[in-house]
Amino acid sequence: MDLGVVAKELCLCAIGCAVIGRLIPRGNLKKYGTSILGVFLLLILFLPVGRIIKQNINVPELQQNPEEKRIDTENLIADTVKKQTEKSLEDALNKAGITFDYVAVDCHIDEDGVINIDHVHISTDEVKRAEKLLAQEFGIGEELCDFNRS
Numbered sequence: 001m002d003l004g005v006v007a008k009e010l011c012l013c014a015i016g017c018a019v020i021g022r023l024i025p026r027g028n029l030k031k032y033g034t035s036i037l038g039v040f041l042l043l044i045l046f047l048p049v050g051r052i053i054k055q056n057i058n059v060p061e062l063q064q065n066p067e068e069k070r071i072d073t074e075n076l077i078a079d080t081v082k083k084q085t086e087k088s089l090e091d092a093l094n095k096a097g098i099t100f101d102y103v104a105v106d107c108h109i110d111e112d113g114v115i116n117i118d119h120v121h122i123s124t125d126e127v128k129r130a131e132k133l134l135a136q137e138f139g140i141g142e143e144l145c146d147f148n149r150s
Contacts, residue, residue, distance in 0.1 A: 006048045013044045074109045081115050082107050089120065089138070096133050100124040123148040 017037045024033035085105045093100050101123035109115055120140055124130050127147045134140040 010044065010048075013041060017041050078107055078109050078115065085117065089122070089134070092133060092137050093122075093124075093130065096129065098124060098126045098129050098133065100126075100130070117144060119146055120144055121146045121148065125149055 017040065021034055021037050024030050082105050085107070086103050089103045089105070090100075093103070102121075103123075104121040105117060106119040106121075107115060107117045117140070120134065122130055122145070124147060127149075130147065131142050131145060134145060135142070
């Protein structure tokens with residue numbers, strides 16, 4: 001956008017508004033006419049700002065492929081489920097008095113939208129008690145569990 005062209009347009013509009021303002025007869029019509037011309041001139045002043053903003057926004061970058069949106073949403077859901085499951089397991093282990101260093105859960109969402117827990121990793125010296133707790137409280141069998149000694 002050429003600033004010289006913008007300056008010329010603004011000057012011509014200002015001169016045009018001044019001429020039209022002089023041609024409006026005196027009285028109530030003059031008040032309303034000059035008010036309308038003032039608003040018009042303000043709008044004309046803001047047009048270049050709108051053009052600059054429009055040029056700086058790259059619309060295709062803002063639009064996201066629907067498939068990418070679905071994958072992003074699924075990843076967000078899987079991450080939330082992972083964190084909530086880890087927190088629930090930690091709370092249950094603490095409540096049962098089982099000491100542990102960390103709890104980690106691996107999960108994914110399949111094509112049908114079902115959340116699957118792939119693996120549970122727990123670092124503890126009380127493996128038997130932890131296995132029993134996971135089976136009873138959460139229905140997680142030992143085939144999904146990986147226990148590391150702390």
